[in-house]
Amino acid sequence: MLSPESAGTVRATLPVIAGAIQEITARFYDTMFADNPELLRDLFNRGNQANGEQRVALAGSIAAFATALVERPGEPPATMLSRIANKHASLGVTEDQYAVVHKYLFAAIGEVLGGAVTPEVARAWDEVYWLMAGTLIGLERDLYREARRGWTRATVVERRDETPDVAAFLLRPDTPMSFRPGQYVSVRVTLPDGARQIRQYSLSNSPERDHWRITVKRVRGEGAPEGEVSAWLHERVLAGDVLTVSAPFGDLTLPEGDGPLLLASAGIGLTPMLSMLGHLAATGSDRRVVVVHADRSPDAHVHREELTELVAALPGATLHRWYENPDPGHTGHTGLADLSAIELPEGLVACLCGPLPFMRAVRAQLAERGVPASGIHYEVFGPDLWIAAA
Known part of the structure; x- marks a missing residue:
């Protein structure tokens, strides 16, 4: 938790920092990579840097963490932190690199905000950074220990x-x-x-x-x-x-227990769902599973036959498919995924993976059906822009 003095300062300056955070992160990355080109060459995703997505995601995660500290003390955004820690562990991020990030991030804050960054403001946001960094370092240490192996x-x-x-x-x-x-x-x-x-x-x-x-x-x-x-x-x-x-990482995993599930995917987002369905089939599960998949066309639907076979092997599973450009005589629905006509069992846990517009639409439909946010989990391929847009 933030100290009382820092909490008040962060609360008062959060609108200013949040308003400039994307300019700050842009300055941060540009300066850090200029001085440490090996980080861009060998660690960071050059494509995500070129299109700006990583900068937006970093800005969103910092703003979300600071907001949680002042609005919900004692309740850190656990899901966001777990997702970041798993990604860092899969890259081999080390503890000493947090000091490097701190150096360039706070230099960028000073350059962008100038005199607004008083010693009091700097101390408060330094506390925010190290609370977030310390939490991630601890999570990543546990993940490395569990994996027991590097590359x-x-x-x-x-x-x-x-x-x-x-x-x-x-x-x-x-x-x-x-x-x-x-x-x-x-x-x-x-x-x-x-x-x-x-x-x-x-x-x-x-x-x-x-x-x-x-x-x-x-x-x-x-x-x-x-x-x-x-x-x-x-x-x-x-x-x-x-x-x-690397060793396997990731926090979107098959929910434990025997409760009902919704596995909803679009495009290449089907891949983690295939792993979950494959495990359920291999273990003879009779769990209630509603499987939803959306794709451009049947020809574009990767592992289409495998998906059908896995669902058929599970007595408690049903499959619902949507194609934007269906073939003549196709089975399934036309257009975008629509859960309004699907029977959803009470108390289900949902796992989503696919493009952000798809996941946002599905999450909104689930919320309308009374599924709590705590029961909806997702995986983003690439920087988590969902956080940035939240």
Whole structure:
């Protein structure tokens, strides 16, 4: 918790800081990367820096944490912090890097706000930063301890081209590691310019299999930077090649217990749901599961037959599909996902994954149906812009 003196200062200055936070984070990243180019080359996602998404996400997370400190003392935004910690652990972020971030972030605050940053203001926001950093360091320390391993090698056992833009890679890590359904791994590659870039990909098969599978959508440069790592994987990686991967991380995992579930996905967001369904099928679960998936077309629907087979193997599961551009004679719904006509069991827990507009729409529909926010969990592929827009 913030000290009483700092809490009052943060509360009074939060509107000013929040109003300038995106300018602050832009200045912060520019200066830090100018002095430490290896961080952009080997740790941060260059694509997310180029399109500005990482800056927006950082601004949103700082503002959300500070707001929680002054409005809900003793109730930190646990879900947000867990999501950030898992992402940091998957990248291999170290404790000493928080001091580097602090140096450049507070220099940027001073440059943007000038004389408004009095010693009292600086002390209060320094307390905010280290409370957030300390919490994340503790969470990440626990995650590293649980994983017990850092980077490892994984051999590509098989490559399957699912669609022109999506390929599935079956991996066998040198060091056997278990994972929870829904988690992801990081893949680190060395690009032609020497940069070592890292991306996260959900494990799209069940933990009961003797291999890992990642399903990678190639990110095309349509109004945004080309996906450097996804393009590298699509163009270069074949069976027999070896990748460098992290231990599994991620906090969108199959909810425990035997209560009802809603698994809602769109596009490549299906991948963590396949892992959850695969585990339920492998363990003979009769859990009530409502599966919702939306896609552009049946041809674009990755692992479509596998999804149908997994749902059919679960006696308590039902499948509802929407296609924006359906084929003639298709089964399912046309257009965007609409949960209004679906029977939802009482007390369900929802897991969402897909583009932000899809997840926001589904969450709003669930709220209208009386599902509490605490019962809705989600995964974002990339920076969490949901926080920034909250």
